[in-house]
Amino acid sequence: MPFIDSLKEVITSKPTNLVKPHFYKVDSDAKNQLEKLNELLRIAPTNVKAQIEQDIKMLSYGIAGEENVAFELNNSYLPIIVLHDLHIEYDDLSAQIDYLVITTKFNLIIECKNLFGNIEVNSTGDFIRTIEYNGKYKKEGIYSPITQNTRHLEMIKKIVANRNTRLTKVK
Numbered sequence: 001m002p003f004i005d006s007l008k009e010v011i012t013s014k015p016t017n018l019v020k021p022h023f024y025k026v027d028s029d030a031k032n033q034l035e036k037l038n039e040l041l042r043i044a045p046t047n048v049k050a051q052i053e054q055d056i057k058m059l060s061y062g063i064a065g066e067e068n069v070a071f072e073l074n075n076s077y078l079p080i081i082v083l084h085d086l087h088i089e090y091d092d093l094s095a096q097i098d099y100l101v102i103t104t105k106f107n108l109i110i111e112c113k114n115l116f117g118n119i120e121v122n123s124t125g126d127f128i129r130t131i132e133y134n135g136k137y138k139k140e141g142i143y144s145p146i147t148q149n150t151r152h153l154e155m156i157k158k159i160v161a162n163r164n165t166r167l168t169k170v171k
Helices: 002-012 031-045 044-076 144-159
Strands: 022-025 081-090 094-102 107-110 120-121 127-133 136-142
Touching: 002 094, 022 044, 022 094, 022 136, 044 094, 081 144, 107 144
Parallel strands: 022 081
Antiparallel strands: 081 094, 094 107, 120 127, 127 136
16 A cells, blocks of 8 residues: 555654554644633633633543543554544545554544533434533534544545555644
């Protein structure tokens, strides 16, 4: 697989005989976003503070979920390369992949969802969350992790199919 071999070369500059997990991209944009929300909360008018607090709570749940996955991957003792919070652009498509796990046998895309509240999946595959907020129940649609993972996989397949794809590291 030229794409995966190129990816390994760009990221590691090491041979593929790994004996334990190697995280080559550990950081996440979510923590920076959380810091910005906390700063905004300090100066925000009273009428929007409740919404900012709710956003902080939701983002914190997501970060906790991703940290749990990172802990499990790091303690798996498997020879894997792990990329976290990977942003990919190809043609006119873009994707944000929570974890891309690369092994010598297969590659795994992990989409983290720290689902809370009552989650309903209806007959058409829509994910609907019901949460209590300020004493009231609120229903909201959430993006299907199945659809999201399918999009990520299709994008990776397109990149692999194009043998002229060059990888670049963006900071």
